[in-house]
Amino acid sequence: MADKKVKKEKIARQVMPEQEAAVRAKNFEEVPMGQSLETAIIEASRCIQCKKPACVEGCPVGVDIPGFIKLIQEERMSDAISKIWEKNSLPAVCGRVCPQEIQCEGNCIIGKKGEPVAIGNLERFVADYERKKKSADKPKKAAATGKKVAVVGSGPSGLTVASDLILKGHEVTIFEAFHKPGGVLVYGIPEFRLPKEIVFSEVAGLEEIGVNVMCNAVIGRSMTLEELFADGFDAIYLGVGAGLPTFLNIPGENLTGVFSANEYLTRSNLMKAYLFPEYDTPVIKGKNVITLGAGNVAMDSARTALRLGAKTSRIVYRRTMDEVPARGAEVHHAEEEGVKFFFLTSPVKFSGDENGRLTTMTGLKMKLGEPDASGRRRPLPIEGSEFDLECDLAIIAVGAGANPLLTKSTEGLELNKWGYIVADEKNGKTSKKAVWAGGDIVTGSATVILAMGAGRQAADSIHEYLSIGW
């Protein structure tokens, strides 16, 4: 056994080929180019098939990681994908965007001494392989139950609920406010990180098995929950995300050239402003761009700005690199592409010219004080340390809140003090009968996999309700 371990550790982690930084910083094609069958099998062979796999414990939905890796090693790709599908219906997405370094890979035993098994890359590999080959048997649909479920929002949590419940024999309709389904996967995360074709093919798969997708349906405006019930829906799932932009409330914020990350990314991704004027929606292409915040949203914004031709793209963050919440890979990619980081800096005001266009951001230097409630050292302003940064585009990516559009129009739905929906942690039940909620609208901005996990739990609970009762 000890022998075997030593041998496995000797094989180096297979490197995913990537577009070169200087080239990719000017195009919107995906950065990692995918790996070959050969390297995937070599990578799979690095897994020592732990009896008590720590990786699985790190996976929020408990994918049988050693199980699918073994099947890859045996070149049984359709069995490998079926294994993943048991727990995760969007592996092509998760393989690309999950924060593996703090989940499965962060726990991997091989990673204690060397580099962990590239679980994310392998997940992505099988999913892409299957999408091209279409060889695996799709999960079977149970007999029709005659029950109707409305899923509000087509982000990862809504898609998961729809997929689970259609397979259990219920009739499912997804209502999406935008003209295209996919939620953040489509309007937020850029093409170079998650090609939209992948998301659309997932949705098309759901439509093939009978899910009805209704876009342009703003629930709360086009229809209320009461009207959905009156129209014959037996249960409703709310997966509307955390789609409310946060602004900084500092002077000059309404100057032309100051955007919320939501607006900036929606213009670029959903409306395809990067293909303007072929596509009709424009976006301001800054020369000197500042992004405020340091999460995934900020990295995506700063990297998009480079691709739209920015000379400088800078990230301004109140804390330090140690506190940066973005995925490791994103920070690394951003740095490689030339994004510069200004740590311990807080924005104070924006200034503009006589046409109301942004020209300058004034920042204030910070220092780290005592640890706060979260255990992170609190940034404190250094008096008199204001300085100016020239910029013609500023993107505010400091978090999102709960959009009140739907919750305000719904009676009997309990909200917490920030306006998020209160839902049972185990099953997603809300205070309103026959209404479930999950994903970012319950937890606040989190991750794709947590939104999917919440969707799975709610789907189980909805199924139970439709079979037994509330």
Added chain:
Amino acid sequence: MFKIIKRQEMAEGTVILNEIEAPLIARKALPGQFVIIKATETGERIPLTMADTDPENGTITIIYMVVGKSTAIFRDLKEGDSYMDVIGPLGAATHLEKVGKVVCVGGGTGVAVLHPIARGLKEIGNDVTSIIGSRNKDLLILENKMKIASTKLHICTDDGSYGHHGFVTEVLKDILEKEDIKMAVAIGPVPMMKAACAVTKEYNVKTLVSLNPIMIDGTGMCGGCRVSVGGETKFACVDGPEFDGHKVNFDELILRLRAYDIEEKKSYDHYCNLQKA
């Protein structure tokens, strides 16, 4: 797809009316609400107020001025053609209240937005005096409809070719001077709304305006439509589009509406060249 069942040209073809099949929207829409329309796969999301709705026939009516690429694409659609996406009803409905004497001021295509509000105000028992204006006689729209929707109608043209020779604000001042007006509604180009509010403020008459900032989603998720009202930032698509005109920062709105003037021109020229080719 949302089929155009009726198309009509107004104001020498610069303004177009479309009646569109959209039963779910028609069923819910209230005066003052708008829709977002996208004509094609590559199109922009364009907000337009519903000038009318017919819940029984399941249609909504929009009236828009051709000002750039997207509205030019809309113009080129014929009866029987379809819009790809229509989203709504969006925005808060007009708060209609019986207050007594009301004055409604409309300029340009703003008259189309004003009409259902004037009609609604009259229906609930207000005495509605309306003033509508345009650059010249041929550009005036909805004269007859406004006549029916109002107790009294005044018309102004910049060049004097019809009605009062001059701006709507001149007639407005005259009416405020002579009559006991309780409330005003002013809808039209931003400079007109700004000027009308300056007049009504002198007489301390509460004035409702409908703002038209650049929008994307229309559901409060992007903040692109933000306007300053009474020193606070509001999202016009959900908090509005109607606001207390005496509190609106019109100058900021004017600047924000110019955010893409270079790109818009490029886009329109690109379209016109394609049409010529």
